[in-house]
Amino acid sequence: MNTNKPWHSLTKEETFSEMGSSPVGLTNNEAEDRLVKIGPNEIQAVKRTSAWKILLEQFKNILILILLIATIISLFLGHGVESIAIGVIVLFAVVLGFVQEYRAERAIEALREMAAPTASVFRDGVEINIPSRDLVPGDVILLHTGDRIPADSRLLDAVNLQVVEAALTGESVPVEKHIQPLVGDDLPVGDRKNMVYAGTAATYGRGKAIVVATGMQTEFGKIAKLLQTIETGKTPLQINLDKVGTVLARAAIVVVALIVALGLVRGQPFIEMLIFGIALAVAVVPEALPAVVTISLAIGVQKMVKRNALIRKLPAVETLGSTSVICSDKTGTLTKDEMTVQQLFAGGQLFHVTGSGYDPIGEYKLSDETVVKPTKALIQMLTAAVLASDTQLVSSGEGSAKTWHIKGDPTEGALIVAASKAGLEKDQLDLTFPRLQEIPFSSETKRMTTLHQTPDGIIAYAKGAPEMILSSCDSILTPDGIKPLDEKTRQDVLSAALGMAEKALRVLAMANKQNATLENAQTGMTFL
Known part of the structure; x- marks a missing residue:
């Protein structure tokens, strides 16, 4: 196949x-x-990194190796206190790095295995739900x-x-x-x-x-x-630390050679001068440097975790911190895939909405940056937008770790978030004004219309392309109430929509109709 x-x-x-x-x-x-022949429907992860391998990776550092050699030499020379001190520092740096990277590996695996999705599939002609991997x-x-x-x-x-x-x-x-x-x-x-x-x-x-x-x-x-297949290279910090370690190692060898040579010239015993030279070489090594570097990187990792970013390798924090330029093409590949309402035109007024993403926190401002409470016209527009949408706004986590996301269309999600900033919650609106019928969106009509039961009877709400919504309207909501929609007003609305479009904004319009039926819901509407 x-x-x-x-x-x-x-x-x-x-x-x-x-x-x-x-x-x-x-x-x-x-x-x-x-x-059996093809295998499960899942992305094959690279081979799991064992704890031993993660631990051994911590020793692939010239400074750590030099310190280990210094520990052994100090112990051999009888300097027990110094060897223990150096050993503790090395152990601290190795254990801290190991613990951080081991926890990151396990967390990434947990994310990969979390909540296996299911799929609706026909088997033997019957619709069933099975794990997607099957x-x-x-x-x-x-x-x-x-x-x-x-x-x-x-x-x-x-x-x-x-x-x-x-x-x-x-x-x-x-x-x-x-x-x-x-x-x-x-x-x-x-x-x-x-x-x-x-x-x-x-x-x-x-x-x-x-x-x-x-x-x-x-x-x-x-x-x-x-x-x-991408090979992981060393970060600038790792390269520089390796250079420092190499220089120190060469310096230590030179010191030992000079001390021994000078001692022999002066007639000193060879073993005595060798021991003295090695002691000086050990003193050259900055014992605390690996620990200081590891602690600094670990602090950076913890700060990234608080921002919901898992760092698998400690040195990656330094690379990220060194980034000065991020290049992205016009498709916005590096965006968060979250749409946000920026402007609203309702009741003859233009409102600017603060906040970004799906976090329902923001304010409504006029063009002069004055913060205002949502007007009745704005509330009616947002109510129409929410009721004529199928998307849900949901949250996960608690406190500072609380995040918001949507289930459904990003455009509808942006409208629901904008409504939430004005105090309108979709769940409550759906309960208060239950949906009775709907005319779904299509590429031909470029709009969606829903009919809801309200205390004032059945009301139809529509959202869609401005030109399509306008063609269904014969009146408009103004600060002075509902007025007939004449040609001049129609052109003013289209001009406002064009102005938003010229700012690279995606533009939608809303409308409603009192005492509507499924047959007449999309005619004689009021533009909101």
Whole structure:
């Protein structure tokens, strides 16, 4: 079975034929046979580093080796106190480095093994949930909003399916998927709109796909394989410490040779002069330097841990601290894949929103930087944005370690965070105004409309592209209440949207309608 074919250019029928599968998936027996032949669907980690290896790595330092030699010589010369002192310093530096790197290795392994994901798959024609690691090429899987894609797959069905591929391509905007074959065998990954890839996530819609690659054969696996072949070089600090150790070692040899030579010229006994020269050579070595360096790096590691960054090797902290320039291309590959609302235009006023990411902490300001409380018009707009969204804002951890993330579409997540900054919580709004029906987003309508039960009757809320929302409206919410939407006002709204777009902002509009039904929900709306 060849898993390297240009699957995006094949039809569904050709894909089934190549994979030896069918629309109802594989049988359990066939899947088990393929699992034995191909292996589990997981990224193969490099061989686990043993505790002994981590410990021995601490001795790959010229200064440590010199100090060990100095300890032995001091003990041999009868200087017990000095040898014990040097030995304690060496032991402290070695143990501290070992403990830090061992804990980092185990923490990384724990993260890798945490919560094995599952996948919805057809086996013997029946939909079941299995661990993602048990997927094999030829399996037919089902995808829903919020699902993480378990393996590289060719889409068979896609209903308004959108997938965030930021982890693979760097693009934070969800990609709309379809099932039509594409022309060109060498299309870039980001242009293969009929494919979904392991490590990405479905943020909207649903779909059905056939697995074409698993484990190390996936696009993610290929990246992991490249990373595993990278050779780790020494950091500037390690290089300089090695230079210092080398210089000290040579200096020690020179000192011993000079002392012995001068002593012999003066007629001193050879052994006596040798011992004296070695004692001076030991004095040259800065016993505390390795310990000071290790402690300094360990402090840096602890500070990084508090910022949720695991450092596997102590010297890596020094390399990170020496970084002065970070280069990134225009796709924003180094972004956090978190969208944030920057500006809101509601009730004839432009509001600026502070804060970044998904942390729901921020303020609303006017153009003159005056902090203001959200107006009624702003509250209505944010209510519409939240109710016409499916994404959830969730937190993990406690206290200073508390972090926020979303389950769903990044754009909807940004709207929900903006609403939370204004005191509007999605869970509470969903309970207060339960959703009755919805008209899902599509690439044709470029909007999503939901109908909710409220004390004032059924209200429809919509969000989408400004031009599409405006075309559904015949009135607009102003500081003086709801007014008819004339042509001049319509152009003013479009100009405001264009101004935001020119600042590289993604622009959405909201609207609502009182006493709505599913049939008339998207006509005669009020622009918010």
